[in-house]
Amino acid sequence: xxxxxxxxxxxxxxxxxxxxxxxxxxxxxxxxxxxxxxxxxxxxxxxxxxxxxxxxxxxxxxxxxxxxxxxxxxxxxxxxxxxxxxxxxxxxxxxxxxxxxxxxxxxxxxxxxxxxxxxxxxxxxxxxxxxxxxxxxxxxxxxxxxxxxxxxxxxxxxxxxxxxxxxxxxxxxxxxxxxxxxxxxxxxxxxxxxxxxxxxxxxxxxxxxxxxxxxxxxxxxxxxxxxxxxxxxxxxxxxxxxxxxxxxxxxxxxxxxxxxxxxxxxxxxxxxxxxxxxxxxxxxxxxxxxxxxxxxxxxxxxxxxxxxxxxxxxxxxxxxxxxxxxxxxxxxxxxxxxxxxxxxxxxxxxxxxxxxxxxxxxxxxxxxxxxxxxxxxxxxxxxxxxxxxxxxxxxxxxxxxxxxxxxxxxxxxxxxxxxxxxxxxxxxxxxxxxxxxxxxxxxxxxxxxxxxxxxxxxxxxxxxxxxxxxxxxxxxxxxxxxxxxxxxxxxxxxxxxxxxxxxxxxxxxxxxxxxxxxxxxxxxxxxxxxxxxxxxxxxxxxxxxxxxxxxxxxxxxxxxxxxxxxxxxxxxxxxxxxxxxxxx
Numbered sequence: 149x150x151x152x153x154x155x156x157x158x159x160x161x162x163x164x165x166x167x168x169x170x171x172x173x174x175x176x177x178x179x180x181x182x183x184x185x186x187x188x189x190x191x192x193x194x195x196x197x198x199x200x201x202x203x204x205x206x207x208x209x210x211x212x213x214x215x216x217x218x219x220x221x222x223x224x225x226x227x228x229x230x231x232x233x234x235x236x237x238x239x240x241x242x243x244x245x246x247x248x249x250x251x252x253x254x255x256x257x258x259x260x261x262x263x264x265x266x267x268x269x270x271x272x273x274x275x276x277x278x279x280x281x282x283x284x285x286x287x288x289x290x291x292x293x294x295x296x297x298x299x300x301x302x303x304x305x306x307x308x309x310x311x312x313x314x315x316x317x318x319x320x321x322x323x324x325x326x327x328x329x330x331x332x333x334x335x336x337x338x339x340x341x342x343x344x345x346x347x348x349x350x351x352x353x354x355x356x357x358x359x360x361x362x363x364x365x366x367x368x369x370x371x372x373x374x375x376x377x378x379x380x381x382x383x384x385x386x387x388x389x390x391x392x393x394x395x396x397x398x399x400x401x402x403x404x405x406x407x408x409x410x411x412x413x414x415x416x417x418x419x420x421x422x423x424x425x426x427x428x429x430x431x432x433x434x435x436x437x438x439x440x441x442x443x444x445x446x447x448x449x450x451x452x453x454x455x456x457x458x459x460x461x462x463x464x465x466x467x468x469x470x471x472x473x474x475x476x477x478x479x480x481x482x483x484x485x486x487x488x489x490x491x492x493x494x495x496x497x498x499x500x501x502x503x504x505x506x507x508x509x510x511x512x513x514x515x516x517x518x519x520x521x522x523x524x525x526x527x528x529x530x531x532x533x534x535x536x537x538x539x540x541x542x543x544x545x546x547x548x549x550x551x552x553x554x555x556x557x558x559x560x561x562x563x564x565x566x567x568x569x570x571x572x573x574x575x576x577x578x579x580x581x582x583x584x585x586x587x588x589x590x591x592x593x594x595x596x597x598x599x600x601x602x603x604x605x606x607x608x609x610x611x612x613x614x615x616x617x618x619x620x621x622x623x624x625x626x627x628x629x630x631x632x633x634x635x636x637x638x639x640x641x642x643x644x645x646x647x648x649x650x651x652x653x654x655x656x657x658x659x660x661x662x663x664x665x666x667x668x669x670x671x672x673x674x675x676x677x678x679x680x681x682x683x684x685x686x687x688x689x690x691x692x693x694x695x696x697x698x699x700x701x702x703x704x705x706x707x708x709x710x711x712x713x714x715x716x717x718x719x720x721x722x723x724x725x726x727x728x729x730x731x732x
Contacts, residue, residue, distance in 0.1 A: 172201035172202070172203075172301070172416065173201065173202045173294070173297055173298055173301060174198065174199050174200060174201055174202060175197070175198045175199070175200050175202060175222065175250050175251045175277055175279075176198035176199060177202070178202055178205075178222055178294055179191075179198070179279065181290075181293060181294070183285070183286075183289050183290050183293050184253075184281075184285060184290055186283060186285060187255070187281035187282065187283045187284070187285035188281065188282040188283050189253070189279050189280070189281055190279065190280050190282070191277065191278075191279055192263055192268055192271070192278040192279065192280055193268060193271040193272045193275075193276065193277060193278040194251065194271065194272075194275055194276055194277030194278060195277070197251075197275060197276075197277050198251075198277060200220070200250045200251065200277070201220055201250065202220060202221070202222045202250045202251075202294065202298070203218075203219065203220035203221060203250070203298070204218075204220070204221045204222070204295070204298070205221065205222045205224060205290060205291040205294045205295060206221040206222070206223050206224070207224045207225070207287045207288070207291060208223060208224070208225055208229075209225060209226065209228055209229045210229055211229050211230075211231060211236075211240065212240075212243065213225075213243075213244070214243035214244055214246065214247045214249070215243075217244070217247045217248075217249060218247070218248075219247055219248030219249070220248060220249075220250050221249055221250060222249075222250050222251055222253060222294070223244060223249050223250075223251070223252050223253065224253045224255075224287045224290065224291075225252070225253070225254055225255070226254070226255045226257070226258050226259065227254045227255060227256070227258070227259045227260045228258060228259050230254075230259070230260075230264070230267065233266075234266040234270075237264065237266040237267050237270055238266070238270045238273075240270075241267065241270035241271055241273075241274055241276060242270070242274060244274075244276060245274035245275070245276045249276065250277070251276065251277035251278070251279060252271065252276060252277070252278050252279070253279045253280075253281060254267070254278070254279070254280055254281070255280075255281045255284065255285065256280050256281060256282055257281070257282075257283070257284050263278065263280050308418055309418070309421055312336065312418075312421060312422050312425055313425065315332060315336065316329075316332070316425045316426070316428070316429045319332060319429055320429055320432050320433075323433075323436055323437075324429070324433060325433055325437055325444070326343060326351075326352055326430055326433050326434070326437075326441055326444070327352055327444070327448070329426060329429045329430050329433055330342075330343050330352045330353075330354050330403070330426070330430075331354045332426075333354070333403070333405070333422060333423070333426040334354035334355070334356045335354075335356070336422055337356070337405060337419055337422055337423075338356055338357070338408070339356050339357070339405050339406060339407070339408055339419070340353070340354065340355045340356050340357070340358050340363045340405070340406040341353075341354050341356075341403065341404070341405050341406075341423075341426065342354075342363065342364070342367075342403070342404045342406065343393070343401060343402075343403050343404075343430065343441070344367075344371060344401050344402050344403075344404060345400070345401040345441060345442060346399065346400070346401055347472070348367070348368045348371040348372055349367075349368070349442070349445075349470060349471050349472050350364050350367045350371075350467070350470035350471065351401070351441045351442060351444075351445035351471070352441075352445060352448075353467065353470070357408060357409060358406070358409070359459065359460070359462070359463055360458070360459065360463035360466055360467050361460065361462040361463045361465070361466040363406060363466075364466040364467055364469070364470040365466050365469075367466075367469070367470040368470070370386050371404075373386065374386050374388050374390060374404075386406075386407075387407050388404050388405065388406060388407070389404070389405040389407075389415050389419055389420065389423055390402050390403075390404050390405075390423075391403050391423045391424055391426070391427040392427065393427045393430045393431055393434070394427075394431065395431050395434070395435065400431075400434060400441075401441070403423060403426050403427050403430060405419060405422075405423050443545065444545075445471060446471060446543045446544055446545045447544075447545025447546055448545075449467055449468055449471055449543055450543045450544070450545045450547065450553050450555060451545070451547055451553075452464070452467075453468070453543075453555065453593070453596050453597060453600070454482075454547055454553060454596070454597055454600040454601075455597070456597045461592075461593070461594040464593055464594065465593055468543065468593060471543065472541065473541050473542075473543055473555075473557050474541055474557050475557075475593050477559075477560065478541075478557040478558060478559065478560075479557075479558045479559075479560060479562075479564070479589050479590070479591055480555060480556065480557055480558070480589070480590050480591070480592075480593060480595075480596050480599065481555070481556045481558060481564045481567075481568070481586065481587065481589050481590075481599065482553070482554070482555055482586070482587040482596055482599035482600040482602075482603045483553070483554040483555075483556065483568060483571060483584065483585070483586050483587070483603060483622075484547070484551060484552070484553055484554075484584075484585050484586075484587075484600065484603040484604055484606075484607050485527065485531075485551070485552040485553075485554070485575050485582055485583070485584050486550060486551055486552075486582060486583040486585075486607045486610075487527065487550050487551070487552065487579055487582050526578055527552065527574075527575055527578045527579055527582070528544060528545070528546075528552055530574055530578060531544060531552075531554065531571055531574055531575060532544050534570060534571060534574050535554075535556070535571070538567065538570070540556055540557070540558065540567060541556075541557040542554060542555065542556055542557070543555040547600075547604075551604075551607075553600060554571065555596055555600075558589075564586075564589055565620070568584075568586050568620075568622055569620055569621055569622065571584070572584040572620070572621035572622040573621050576621055581612055581613070583607050583610045583612070583614075583623065584621065584622040584623065585603045585604070585606035585607040585610065585622060585623045585624065586603055586606070586622050586623070586624050587599030587600055587601070587602040587603035587606075587624075588602055588625070602625055605625075605628075605636065606623050606624060606625055606627065606628060607623070608635075608636040609628045609632035609633055609635055609636040610623050610627070610628075610632060610635075611631075611632075611635050611726075630719070630722065631722055631726070634719070634722050634723050634726055635726050638723070638726045638727055643723050644723075644727060646719075646720060646723065647720045647721075647723040647724045647727065649720075650704070650716060650717055650719075650720030651666065651669070651704070651717065651720050651721065651724060653703050653704060654666055654669065654700060654703055654704060657703055665696055665699060665700055665703070666721075667686065668682070668686055668688075668693065668696045668697070668700070669700050669717065669721070670721055671685040671686050672693075672697060672708065673714055673717060673718045673721065677708070677709070677711075677714060679693050679694065679697070704717070
């Protein structure tokens with residue numbers, strides 16, 4: 149016999165409070181109400197079943213009350229009609245249990261002062277909660293309070309259902325994408341919601357009350373252990389709530405709601421309704437937005453890796469692993485492809501793109517490379533196909549307008565240069581003006597941001613039309629010299645100011661007098677201070693060169709015999725060339 153008095157439950161509604169809104173009223177909730185607690189209720193049997201929902205309260209003094217019940221009723225009785233024989237008591241309890249009564253409450257005031265043994269044994273045998281009341285209770289008042297709460301909860305549930313309907317209708321009308329839909333579902337439910345494809349890859353995860361790592365670790369195995377189920381329900385060991393996302397019989401994936409922590413509330417009807425509406429909104433989003441979910445998911449993960457926007461390295465590993473990228477015992481290589489096919493403006497691409505360019509930017513939120521045009525989309529598709537053919541796990545997507553990012557996960561024994569060369573050739577075949585740059589190989593996924601950052605800096609330092617290295621079709625950090633560095637910094641006002649301070653007076657003199665001293669200075673510096681070579685390059689006599697160099701020294705207040713000052717002027721001329729568009 150498991151006798152105990154129900155403890156007060158925080159947040160349980162009293163007569164003026166409907167705090168149980170959002171879930172069904174349970175036996176435990178009813179026992180905690182002051183109107184019933186005044187009778188000193190004691191749970192005699194079925195203490196583990198007090199979470200049963202109570203649909204209604206039924207007062208009976210009949211020997212066969214089950215014929216008037218439909219299930220989930222809390223049955224109240226004074227015990228007056230209870231049969232005398234043990235067999236009849238068992239039949240009485242069996243009928244209540246068979247119809248699905250929530251619990252039996254008997255008052256020990258009039259006929260009984262302790263529960264009959266036959267009743268206790270019968271309730272124990274059927275798992276029916278048996279509660280006794282030591283004090284007189286007004287049963288009519290109990291029914292009034294409980295029914296008011298139940299009806300109030302039903303009204304609240306209808307209002308919440310209407311709010312869910314309105315929220316998802318608004319999302320659909322404004323053309324929200326899958327990310328927005330899943331985020332809304334997570335916020336409304338207060339639970340983690342995940343969208344997965346048919347390969348059991350987690351494409352979108354919106355955590356609530358948990359980390360991405362907790363939600364997605366070992367995702368594929370856990371997902372495959374959860375039966376597909378044509379209707380939402382919490383099947384499988386994971387106790388997930390699952391609804392398919394499909395259109396006209398074609399299934400695209402599943403949307404999954406994860407249970408709250410152990411002390412959280414169980415799934416309720418409202419969660420099922422919300423998940424069904426989520427699946428409907430995702431279906432509409434898929435029909436509106438042509439970009440495959442997998443492509444958008446890879447792009448989002450890639451941009452978060454490059455910009456170090458994950459909450460933790462563990463979250464990053466869990467998310468990438470859930471997309472099918474091996475994160476253990478792999479080496480990672482970042483490749484950046486700048487699509488300079490005529491539409492991309494100089495200076496549009498900066499290392500800061502990774503830190504400031506959000507995943508939801510209009511330019512790239514649908515996965516397109518707008519500045520790269522159709523060629524950019526084709527390049528992304530072709531490169532993705534090349535990698536699939538080669539069997540190399542990859543994340544690929546737009547990092548910013550006109551810039552494509554690729555993250556390769558290579559086996560420890562697999563050399564990266566042949567793979568990078570193959571990809572670079574494919575990109576250049578499609579877009580001859582593209583610049584392919586490669587970052588350093590790293591062994592930890594958390595270090596891929598550094599690899600992307602270095603690849604981006606190489607791309608920014610590589611002028612359009614720059615000849616390829618003789619042995620490869622891509623650029624890397626070792627290719628970056630002084631001219632490349634100045635090219636990358638050409639938009640920096642400090643570089644512009646430096647060039648003007650060093651040679652501005654010489655340019656002004658040439659403009660006013662129609663002279664060409666700047667060209668003479670350039671020849672002199674290119675010849676490393678050799679006056680004979682300077683005269684030959686400019687087609688001048690040595691005396692003319694001497695005279696011009698003296699004039700240059702006077703105008704610039706410089707000593708051209710000083711190696712350091714010649715270097716300063718040479719750097720200024722290089723910067724000037726780049727600012728004027730001379731990049732080779």
